[in-house]
Every structure is written in C-alpha cells, then in structure tokens.
Amino acid sequence: MRVLKALIPVIALAGVFFADYASAQSFPSKPVKIIVPFTAGGLADALARGIAQELGREWPQPVVVENKPGANTIIAAEATAKAPADGYTLLMANDPTLSSNQYLYSKLPYDPVKDFIPVINVAETLQLLVAGPAFSGKTLADVIAVAKAKPGEVSYGTYGAGSKAHIDTEAFARQAGIKLLHVPYKGVADVVPALLGSQIQIAIAGVPPVLPLVQSGQLRAIAIASPKRSAVLPNVPTFTEAGLKDFNASAWFGLVAPAGTPRAIVEKIAADVSKIIVRPEFQKKYISGVGLELLNQGPGQFAEFLQKDRAAYAVHIKNINVKLD
Template identity: 40%
Template sequence: MLKTLLKKFLAACVIAGVSIAASAQTYPARPIKLIVPYAAGGTTDILGRMIGQKLQESMGQPVVIENKPGAATNLGAEATAKAAPDGYTLLLGTNVTFAVNPHLYEKLAFDPLKDFVPIAPIALTQTVLLVNPSVPAHNVREVIALAKAQPGKLSYGSYGSGSLAHLAAAQFAAMAGVQMVHVPYKGSAPAMTDLVGGHINLMFDNIVTALPNAKSGKVRALAVTGARRSAAAPDLPTVAEGGVSGYEVVGWFGFAAPAGTPPEIVRKLNSEINRALAMPDVRDRIISAGADPMNMSSETFAAFIRSDYTRSGIMVKTSGAKAE
C-alpha cells in the first residue's frame, strides 16, 4: 500500500514538473496583465507602458496595463500577491512597495519579501539636495557646517511624512550629525514653491522637477543622493562625495510576480526585460525621465531588494515617519 502511494506521488511530481516545463516553453500563450500601482500618466505608468510595449513586440502577446493606485501602492501589490503564480499577472513595483511601506504600516495584506518573486529592475531614481539661493552654502560640506553652527534652525521641506524626500533629509541629518526642522507638505509642488520663496531653507526633491528649477536659478542644486552620479546630472556630485561617507538614498522601479511563479518563466521575463533595457531608445527615454537604467539578474535583484528593505527600515526609524 505504501509503495503504491509513493509511486503515485512520484508520478504526480513528474507530471507536474513536465507540465511546468511545458508551460514555460510555450509562455506566454495569452495576454499578460501588468499591474501599475499608480495612476496613469506618472513616471511608473510611463515606464511600465514603454517596457510593456517592448515585451509585447518580443514575446508576441499583448501586455495589458492595469492602473491600480491607492494606499501608497499597497492595493496594487495586494492584488498581484493574490493572483495565480503563472506569469500572467505581474507588478511594476517600487522601493515604496517593497522596502518602505513594510516599515511604515503596522499591518499589510502581503509580505513584500515572501509573497513575490523579483524579476528585474528597470530604473533607479535619485533625489537632489536643493537650497534656496539665499542660503550661504554651495556644497554639502557648507550645508553641514551651517547646520552645525545653527542647530535646529535650518528647515527642510518634503512631499509628505515617510516620502523619499523626508527619508533622504532625515538620513542626511542623522549621518551628518546635524539637527534640522522637517516641514511636510501635501505634494512636491507646494514644497518647491516655499523653497523658491525662501520659507524653507532646503529640500531633497525628485531629480525631474529639481533640475529645471535649478537651471532657472530659482534654487541651487548641490548633490544627488545615489551611490553614483546620475546620468541625468553628471556634473552634480553625490552626497557621499560631499563628505557624508556611505550615504545613499534612491528610488527604483522593478518587475515582480506572485511567489511560486515557475523559475523558467521568471528567467524568460528577466531576459526579455534586460534585452529591452539595452535598446538605445529605451535607455534614452529612461535617462530623459531623470532616471538611470538598471540591469540585473532576478537573483541579484532579490538581494538588492533585501538590502534596500533593511536600509529603508533604518531610515524610517530615524525619521520617525508614520503612515498618513
């Protein structure tokens, strides 16, 4: 009896293995749904549609974008986590989804590290340290010196508690050993308006909106927040170059699938996404959007997410941010 059951179990495993292999070989056999957890028209949506179009061309099946904004990407992530792990529902998530939200929210309907399999990143974004032109600081070291000379007097704006702008500034203050006052706004635009008007002294802002204001002379750009200089602003040094050793705060976009998605399908998607990212027109559009193209294996991307998860946890704790 035991031998019979064992034989049936082994046979079932073989059949399942053959079925998975066969499905991976014929994948995709129908349209793929790509969930974008933001509203249409934003950077994530634009990047998703661009890469989706390239995948559609190379894989021969439509890639249908489903915008599912809400709860700081949590709604879209939850829908993906609950989908069948067959490669036909994908998520274009961000660092907010996988690294920041788990530390901001007390309860999530999904585990970002267990309920997804990372496929491939597509782009990395940096913020820019900006100061009002009246601030007597022209580089990172001078900002630090000014803040130390006037503890708790310099104010910085952000587009909300727990936003990348908030975390970047709080981490900067902690690592530089200075005290500054946080002034949260409901969006980047009102924060920038007050920075230009001199109502706040500095701000870490998205590179897309930061550079035009800096070029016009409305604000002064001092540094970018990544580990390397940005392709969109190669003349700007990093904060680390400016004297805050080890400083790195970045945003990123990447594809993921529900946990349990066959490895063969994950590898195929990774290969096709990286092929698209190598295309000159794709790279140019990513850089023109103020981002830096990324290219990783799914395994390397998974390690990257785990590292950013840990780093973001430290930043959220340092900032004292809570989900709004």
Template identity: 40%
Template structure:
C-alpha cells in the same frame, strides 16, 4: 480488471499532461499582460514602467498594459498584484517605497512582501537631486551642513509625505550629517516647489526629472545627486559624497514582481524578457532621461537588494521613530 483500467487511464492522463506542459509554456503569452503601477500616472515610476513595458510587449508579441492603481503609498496596487492569479498575466512594478519601506511604516499591510510575491528582477535604479532654495546662502553640501549646525532647528525640508523615500532620504542625510532639520510633508513633491522657491521651505531631495527644470530655470539650486557616481543628466553636479558628506548614497530601486507561486518557467522567461528590454538602446536612452539606469540580474539578486534596503530603511525608521502619521 476495472482497477487495472482505472490505473492505466490515470497514468495515460498524467503522461499527456506532462507532454502538454512545454507546449503551454511555449504559448505564453496568449493575451495581453497587465503591469500594475501602484502610483499615479505621469510620475517617475509610471514613466519608467511605460518605457520598459512597450519594449517587452514588442519583443513578446503581446501588449504589456500599464495599469495605474495608486493609493496608500503603493499598497492598493501591490495588494491587487499579490491577490492576482499566478499565471504570468498580472505583474507589479514595485519600488523601494512599496517593498523596502512600506512594511516598516505600515505594519498592518494586507499582504506580506516576503511571502506573497515572486521576485522576477530589478529593472532600474534612480538617483535623486538635492535642491535648496535660492534664499539659502549655501552652494555645496559642505556649506549646507555648516549652516545647519550654525542654525540648529531653523532649516526645514519638504517631502512627498510621511514615510516616503523622499522623507527617509532627508532623515538619513540629517542623521549622517549630525544636523537638526524640520520635516514639512506635502502630498507630493510638486506641491512643495512654490514654497521652496519662495523660501518658506529650504531643502528637498527630489526626483531628478521633476527637480532639474527648476534648477535650469534658475529658481532653485542643485547641490548634489544622491547616487554613488554623477548623473549624465547633470554631469557638473557632484555627488553628496563628493560635496561634503562622504559615504552618503541613496537610490530608489525599481523591480518586477509576480504573485506568489508563479511557475519557475514563467519567472525565467519574464526575467529574460525584462533583462533584454532594459538593454535596448532606445530604452536605456529613455531611462537616462528619467535619471535612471538599467540594472537587470537574476530574481535572487533582486531579492537580495530588496532585503538589504529593507534592513537599512527599517533601522532608520526605528532609530528616528518615523511613522506614517
């Protein structure tokens, strides 16, 4: 009799738990959601995250709080997200640098980008602006390549640090163009602008948001954008492919991850919410001002993009013997 009662109690508990599951899912979110940005405030990733988070929060009826956790090329914030509870209340705004490049530059990361995160969806992609010093006598990518070949080893380029996407973009350019350029790393591209203007540094692949004001002020020259098509922010500036290096395309992706083992119903809900938010007219307008375009799609599509970009950058890093040192 006792065994029968125990069995009945267990069965009843399981039935009640099953019945309660949909109610719990429907009640999400019951509190604010934290969106970790593993880079400093006011940078491109932060501004993009805030534009999207505000809309997602409004749609969900709960605030999505952006939490900046910079350091170690995005590894500090990414590690926090990886180790957070898989309850949908801690998410990560990841980028090409954190998940497609970082593992190849920092092989001893405290997390595995493939197994310690749950992909939710890509939200945007952004182009970069190829700018050169006014002291450099070139006005197109074709002229830049010709000048570099005529003056091997004389030209240099700035980056936001070893192993960053800015660094790798320039390396990809020099490899494809067959030119020899010297790398000058800075602690952020903003710190290189003065040297670029003075002519101490010659080339920079900068965020279109931070590079464009200097072009408009006449302090730097914009040769091209790195996207497959022209940017609406600078419609008169050609793509790298149009201007002298066919086939060259390099964009930065931005996407949302959760910790590993995030329940499938929450992944579906969050994917739908972020896809909806990035299509809102006001969000699209803000993204455009940042030189970014909304992407959207399924978690599987996002994972595929990350994988392809990881293979691409991993090969470049190995072929060019690039390290974080």
C-alpha cells in the same frame, strides 16, 4: 522497490520542471497586465507603459497598464498579491511596496516578502539635495554649517511623513549631526513650488523631477547621493566628495509577480524585459534620457538587492521613529 520509492521525488520534480518549461514556451497565451501603484503620467507609469508597448511587439499578446494609485502603493500591492500566480499580472513595484511599508505600518494586507517573486529590477532614480532661493549657501558644507548654527531652523520639504524623501533627509541629518525642520507636503509637485517660492530652503528629491530646474539655474544642486556622479549632472559632487562619506540613497522601480508564479515564466519575462531596456533608443526615451539609472537586475540579483534594501530601511525608519497608522 526501494529504488523506485527513491526515484519518486526525482520524477515528481522532473514533472514540475517540464510543466513549467512547457507553460513558459506557450507564454503569453492571453493579455498580460502591469499594475502601476501611481497615477498616470509619472516616472513609474511612463516606464511601465514603455515596457508594455515593447513587450506587446515582442509577444503574440498585448500588455496593458492598469493604474491603482493610493495608500502608499498598498492598494496595487494587495491587488497583485491576490492575483493568480501565472505570470499574467505583474506589479511595477518600488521602495514602499516591498521595502519600507512593512516598517511604517503595523499591519499590511499583503506580505512584502512572501507574497511576491522578484522578476527584474529595471531602473533607479538617484536622490539629489537641492536648495532654493531661500538658502544662500552653495555647498554641502554650507548646509551643515548653517544647520549646526541654527538647529531646527533650516527647513526641508517632503511628500509626507514616512516618505522616501523624509527617510532619506533624516538619515542625512543624523549622519551629519544636524537637526532640520521637516515640512510635509502632499507630493513632489508641491515640494518644488515651495522651494522656488522660498517657503522651504532645501529638499532631497529624485533627479528627474528637478533636473530641468537645476539645468535652468532655478534650483541649486548641492550633492548627489550616489557612489559616483550622474551623467546628466556631471558637475554635481557626490555626498562623499562633498564631505559626507558613503551617504547613498536612490529609489528603484522593478517588476514583481505573485508568489508561486512558475520560475520558467519569471525567467522568460525577465529575459524579454532585459532585452528591451538595454536598447539605446529605449534608454534614451525612458531611462537615461529622463534622469534614471539602468539597473537591469534579474530575479536572483533583484532578490539580493531587496534583502539589503529592506535591512537599510529597517535601520533608517527605526532611527526617525515614524509610523503611518
């Protein structure tokens, strides 16, 4: 009898395992939805649609993309968190969704740690310090020297208080020992014209939105916030090479599912997406070809990545002392 009682938990676990395995084998048996927390046409949307299209070819069911923009990705995150935990609803999450929002808002309608399970971290966009015609300097040393000579006068643009650009630029200023003038805009689409029109002097932005303007000479690339140079901008030094050691910043895009989604289904989705995003033709069209960097981190690696990302945001947001509510 004691042996039988001892075996009950083992039998129960085995039952769960085989049930999950069976569900994964038949997955998907109906259409799958990827929720994107941004409007159509942006980087995250294009990436999600590329993955959806290729998965639809691999799977017996279609994969559709639903845009739910607004509230710094909160609307989309809440909708995903409340969806059934069956693998049929995924979220193309990024930094605010799972890392920074919890420090920017006193209360969220979802728990960024407990309400989601990481599936696959797809790609990241490296952050680039660029200067417009209003700033005559050409190097990182020039930016720092001018800012030290004129504290609070060198202006930088972002897409709002608490945004990725705001957090990264203030982290840079803090590390460099300088004070800059923050000029917030509604979005990246407003920051670039402000740079070109000399309304602001510098900005930290993701590589893709500014790449064509850097390549055409309309904006000057000062330094890239990564451990190594970008393949699409090989002549632009890293911050470390330019004199500011170990300043790194990037924005990531990854798929997550509601917490409780069977592990076998999570593993299947991750494996199938991984096969797609490593294909050269996919990378050329949706990743390296537009200035993104491939991550391809499965559930375990993605979970470890998120722990470090959240810890870094906790420090940076505390330092700039900003709240969005």
